[in-house]
Amino acid sequence: MPEDDAALSAEEELALARLALGEGDLRHAADHVAAALVRSPTLPEAHETLARLNAASGGDLDLFPLGQQAFVGAVVARAHLLAAAGRPAEGLDLLAAATGYAPAAPWAAVPWVTAADLPERLDPERTARILMQVCAAAPDPAPRRLREPLAPYLTLARNAITVHPAHPLLLGAASALARRLGEVTLAVTWATRGVRAQPTKLGEVWLGYAYRSAGRTAEALAALERAVALDPDDLAVYADIAGTLADHGRLDAALGWADRALAKDPAFDCAVHTAHRLRYLRDGNVDHLVALADFVRDHPDDTHEHGDLAECCRGRPWLGQVTPAGDDAPAPDGPAPSTEAVRRLQQLAHPAWAHPPAAYDAAVGLATLDLADLLALLAHPPEAPATALGRVLGGQDPALWTRCAQVWACLGLLHHRTDEPWERSTRRRVLGELAAGDLGPAAEAALFALVTAAWVHPDTRADVATLVAGRIAEVAAGPIRRTPIAVSLAYLARATPALDAATRAAAGRLVADAEGGPLRRLWRRLTALFRRG
Numbered sequence: 001m002p003e004d005d006a007a008l009s010a011e012e013e014l015a016l017a018r019l020a021l022g023e024g025d026l027r028h029a030a031d032h033v034a035a036a037l038v039r040s041p042t043l044p045e046a047h048e049t050l051a052r053l054n055a056a057s058g059g060d061l062d063l064f065p066l067g068q069q070a071f072v073g074a075v076v077a078r079a080h081l082l083a084a085a086g087r088p089a090e091g092l093d094l095l096a097a098a099t100g101y102a103p104a105a106p107w108a109a110v111p112w113v114t115a116a117d118l119p120e121r122l123d124p125e126r127t128a129r130i131l132m133q134v135c136a137a138a139p140d141p142a143p144r145r146l147r148e149p150l151a152p153y154l155t156l157a158r159n160a161i162t163v164h165p166a167h168p169l170l171l172g173a174a175s176a177l178a179r180r181l182g183e184v185t186l187a188v189t190w191a192t193r194g195v196r197a198q199p200t201k202l203g204e205v206w207l208g209y210a211y212r213s214a215g216r217t218a219e220a221l222a223a224l225e226r227a228v229a230l231d232p233d234d235l236a237v238y239a240d241i242a243g244t245l246a247d248h249g250r251l252d253a254a255l256g257w258a259d260r261a262l263a264k265d266p267a268f269d270c271a272v273h274t275a276h277r278l279r280y281l282r283d284g285n286v287d288h289l290v291a292l293a294d295f296v297r298d299h300p301d302d303t304h305e306h307g308d309l310a311e312c313c314r315g316r317p318w319l320g321q322v323t324p325a326g327d328d329a330p331a332p333d334g335p336a337p338s339t340e341a342v343r344r345l346q347q348l349a350h351p352a353w354a355h356p357p358a359a360y361d362a363a364v365g366l367a368t369l370d371l372a373d374l375l376a377l378l379a380h381p382p383e384a385p386a387t388a389l390g391r392v393l394g395g396q397d398p399a400l401w402t403r404c405a406q407v408w409a410c411l412g413l414l415h416h417r418t419d420e421p422w423e424r425s426t427r428r429r430v431l432g433e434l435a436a437g438d439l440g441p442a443a444e445a446a447l448f449a450l451v452t453a454a455w456v457h458p459d460t461r462a463d464v465a466t467l468v469a470g471r472i473a474e475v476a477a478g479p480i481r482r483t484p485i486a487v488s489l490a491y492l493a494r495a496t497p498a499l500d501a502a503t504r505a506a507a508g509r510l511v512a513d514a515e516g517g518p519l520r521r522l523w524r525r526l527t528a529l530f531r532r533g
Contacts, residue, residue: 010040017049021056030063034073041076042109044415054081072098076107089122092130092156098155100137104145108152122466124167127160131173135180141178141213154181161190168198172206184214194221201231208240217248235261239270240280251282269299269306272388277308280521283296285504289313290497293455313355317491318448321352322403324484339378341369346385349408351400356455356495359411366412371426376414378434378442381405397490406441410434410449422453422460435467439475439485447471447492454497461498468496469503476506487514 008016017032021060033053036046057063064078079094091112093335098107112118119127134153138146138511157174164170171194179187191207191241208223238261255278261271276292279285292309292448313319337345344366353359366374384394384401393401416427431453434446454464470495475486490510493499 007158008035008039010036010043010046013039013343014043014045014049017053021049021053026053026057026060026063026497030074032078034064034071034077036073037076038071038073038105041105041107047080047110050080051084052076054084059085066094067173072101079107080110080112086121088112088118089126089130092122092127093133096130096133096137096153099134099150103137104149106149106152109149110152113152114155114159116159116162118156118505119163124160124162124164124170127164128167128169128173131157131170131177135173135176138177139182139207140180145447147181150177150181150184150338153177166193166197168194168200168203170194171197175206175210179210179213188214188216188453199226199230201227201234201237204230205237205240213246216228217244220244233264235265235268236270237272239268242271242274242385244283246274246278251278254278255533267299269295273306273308280312284494286319286495287497288456289319289355292419295460297357297456310354310358315352316495317488318451318495319355322400322407323488323491324400334375334379335372335527336380337382339375341366341373341377342382344369345405345408345412346382347388349401349404350389351404356452360414360452360456366408367415367418369412369416371413371430374409374416375411375430377412378406378445381409403445405442406445407448410445411452413446414449414453422457422463428460428463432467435471439471439489444485444489444492447489451492451496465496465498465500465503467486468493469500472503472506476510481510482513486510490514 010026013032017029017036020026020029023103029049033046033050036043036049038087040046041392050387053063059081060250061078063083064081066078068076075094076098077427079091079098081091081096083091095107095113108114131153134150138150142150154174154177157170157177160170161167161174171190172345175187175189175191175194178184178190187210188207191210195207197201204223204227207222208227211217212221213222221241221244223235224244227237228241231237242254242257242261245251245257255275258271258275258278261268262275265271272295272425273292276288276295280288289312291311296306296309310320315321317323347363347364353362369377381402382405384390384398390401393404398521400463410431412530413427416430417425418427431446431450435443435450437443450460450464454461463526471489475481475489480486487510490507493503493507
């Protein structure tokens with residue numbers, strides 16, 4: 001549903017539409033009216049011109065054709081014409097489709113949608129389906145910027161319930177919309193009435209969500225458990241119960257529900273994501289997150305988007321962002337990077353990422369740089385770019401930008417000659433040599449790249465774990481164990497897949513020794529910097 005890229009205002013589009021109408025060129029008049037509706041969906045003059053065009057064409061809907069690449073303005077214009085022709089349900093279907101495409105636009109803020117008598121001409125089940133379609137376009141809860149554009153649909157829901165006060169599907173769908181728009185008390189009321197009219201699995205789920213939004217956790221869980229009793233095979237509800245329990249610190253009970261779902265279907269994506277996240281939250285073992293990343297990689301066709309992996313990695317050292325820069329150490333010497341290499345690195349380098357596989361994927365933008373350029377970026381990190389983030393880092397913490405640049409240069413090395421078998425590859429040799437060198441920013445950046453490889457390629461895990469274990473043993477037994485870089489390396493070890501238990505414990509002790517120390521203060525400052533950025 002692409003939009004027109006022209007920069008004309010709605011008034012200019014309407015002037016052209018009236019000119020085309022005067023010349024009898026209905027097709028061009030329709031194009032300009034559709035464009036005007038995109039720019040100003042509620043402009044009275046646009047609707048007046050649409051009515052004139054409709055009269056001139058004898059109600060020819062084909063002036064606003066639909067198709068896989070339909071223009072959103074044509075969809076909206078056709079919706080209004082369908083309503084005017086006594087087919088409001090079809091018109092609402094199209095407005096809901098436009099809302100799904102661009103939910104921030106007030107497509108439905110027109111008198112016919114909010115008219116009190118409209119629901120009398122609609123089948124209540126059809127109205128419920130339209131409300132459900134709108135809900136699919138809105139997060140739960142919807143951000144404030146979406147609440148006003150979506151408010152006409154809530155008015156439609158109120159009016160429909162006035163006409164059909166005991167229709168269970170309508171009450172549940174209306175509750176779901178009210179919940180998204182911050183009308184939580186109303187959501188509970190409508191969902192309760194819906195379940196009272198007819199207890200169904202879906203109705204209990206809507207009621208559970210409404211209670212949960214209202215902070216009534218015990219009642220939410222009771223409703224969701226009733227939903228399970230009504231349909232024991234809907235495993236998504238099991239995951240919802242697990243998530244609700246986990247949100248209130250009841251991890252063991254939450255895992256019990258996730259495991260019940262997995263016992264029925266070990267590959268059910270919601271339960272897999274929830275279970276791995278909860279196990280990581282319970283014991284902090286990164287292998288749970290690595291297993292989740294493996295599942296995501298092995299199931300690329302899953303249509304449901306999950307944020308569990310990113311949620312667990314967000315803000316955590318090396319899992320979701322770099323650690324604060326410690327003492328400067330010399331990087332490998334060599335020639336300066338090319339202008340193109342500098343440009344690409346400045347476009348990509350960032351102190352935070354969703355999770356290690358996301359960082360790996362993003363670094364593919366450096367894949368075509370040759371080895372000399374990648375090493376030059378590591379040896380001679382360029383200045384921060386002239387972007388908002390670059391200005392913040394360059395102005396407040398230039399050392400952090402340098403650290404970011406080196407980390408991303410090493411991530412770029414992971415994409416060098418990927419056709420070579422890992423054991424004998426150039427990328428493995430170069431990163432291994434860097435990682436084994438003097439313990440400093442370059443060695444740590446190389447180690448992070450190797451750890452990232454272990455996340456993405458299971459066959460590299462034993463090799464990388466051995467390298468990381470060797471460096472941790474060296475640090476733990478040496479005089480630098482309480483320095484920032486030693487603790488940063490310990491965090492990196494805790495992000496390493498398949499690390500042996502003894503090394504993981506040693507890394508944990510290094511981190512524990514640093515709690516409250518200078519690195520912890522640096523870390524809090526860095527996290528605050530990211531939030532401001």
